[in-house]
Each structure stands twice: as C-alpha cells, then as structure tokens.
Amino acid sequence: MSDEQxxxxxxxxxxxxxKDISFESPNAPQVFISEWEPKINVDLSTEIxxxxxxxxxxxxxxxxxxxxxxxxxFLVEVQQAGIFLAKGFSEEELGPLMGIGAPNALYPYAxxxxxxxxxxxxxxxxxxxxxxxxxxxxQQAASKEAPAEKTH
Numbered sequence: 037m038s039d040e041q042x043x044x045x046x047x048x049x050x051x052x053x054x055k056d057i058s059f060e061s062p063n064a065p066q067v068f069i070s071e072w073e074p075k076i077n078v079d080l081s082t083e084i085x086x087x088x089x090x091x092x093x094x095x096x097x098x099x100x101x102x103x104x105x106x107x108x109x110f111l112v113e114v115q116q117a118g119i120f121l122a123k124g125f126s127e128e129e130l131g132p133l134m135g136i137g138a139p140n141a142l143y144p145y146a147x148x149x150x151x152x153x154x155x156x157x158x159x160x161x162x163x164x165x166x167x168x169x170x171x172x173x174x175q176q177a178a179s180k181e182a183p184a185e186k187t188h
Contacts, residue, residue: 045124046090047133052145055095056115059153060108067109072160074102074109080167084134090123092130094138098146098164100154112153116146135173143167 061067079099087093095117102109120138122130147164154162 046121047123047125047137048121049141050091050119050121052116052118052142054114054145054149055117056113057149057153058111058113059157060111061157061159062111063104063107063109064157067104067107068158070105072104074104076100076102076162078164080172082135082139084138087119090121092120092122092134092138094118094120094134094142096139096142096146098150100150100162100164102159102162110154110157110159112150114146114149114153116142116149118142131177132170132173135176136169139167139169139172143169 077100079097081097083095083097085093085095095115098112098114098116100110100112102111118138118141120134120141122133125133143164151161151163154160
C-alpha cells in the first residue's frame with residue numbers, strides 16, 4: 037500500500053451517546069428484605085448500521101438480569117451507541133474495525149451507565165467485567181461460516 041493510500045485512511049469517533057436505557061425492579065421492595073444472594077446474567081450484542089459511505093453507527097447492547105430467590109430483582113438494558121468515521125478501509129478491514137474497535141470504545145461508557153443504574157436502584161454496586169471483543173468477533177465470524185461449510 038502506498039503512502040498516499042495510507043493518508044486517506046481515517047478512523048475516528050464522531051459521537052458517543054446513550055441510545056436507550058431501561059431499569060426495572062419488579063419485585064421491590066420485597067427483594068430488599070431478605071439476604072442478597074443474586075444470580076446475575078449478562079448478555080452483550082452489537083448492531084452495525086451504515087449511515088453513509090464513510091459513517092457507521094455501532095450500537096452495543098448490554099442486558100443485565102439479577103434473580104434473587106427465583107424472582108427478578110432487577111433488569112437493566114443499555115444501548116450505548118457511537119457514530120464512527122471509517123474512510124479508506126476495505127470491506128474485510130471494516131468488519132474487525134466495527135466489530136472489535138468500536139465496541140471497545142463504547143464499552144467503558146456502557147459499564148458506567150449500568151453500574152450507575154443498579155446503584156440508583158438501591159442494589160449493591162455492580163461492575164461489568166472486561167470483555168474480549170476480539171474473541172467475541174472471532175466466534176461470531178466462525179458461527180456465520182459454519183452453516184456455509186455444511187452446505188458444500
């Protein structure tokens with residue numbers, strides 16, 4: 037690749053914003069009366085949408101559900117989004133850039149929002165653990181290729 041082509045490549049965060057927030061505590065105040073021993077489930081997903089030729093929106097959705105004594109203590113859903121400029125990259129390069137780089141940029145914001153919502157709900161502080169988006173991307177890519185391999 038020539039130096040001229042390298043100069044034309046740009047990856048930049050245009051905007052990071054919270055697209056959607058939801059917090060529910062359907063069994064409050066009863067959930068606060070007994071000793072707190074929750075079972076917590078965390079799900080992550082990303083959605084990528086081209087807004088224009090060089091502008092892409094990535095939405096990282098984080099769902100956290102805490103169950104206590106088989107009742108839902110709280111549910112949190114946060115959609116942390118970003119608008120990214122990605123200019124001069126091939127299709128093959130855009131996949132990892134948007135599937136790994138963009139979620140890595142969004143995740144710290146989502147972690148903060150999730151933690152804040154749970155604390156405001158009067159539950160003990162909860163911090164999302166670090167996530168390996170590179171591994172998640174590789175698993176998603178492998179699962180998309182697996183059905184194609186079976187058809188050959």
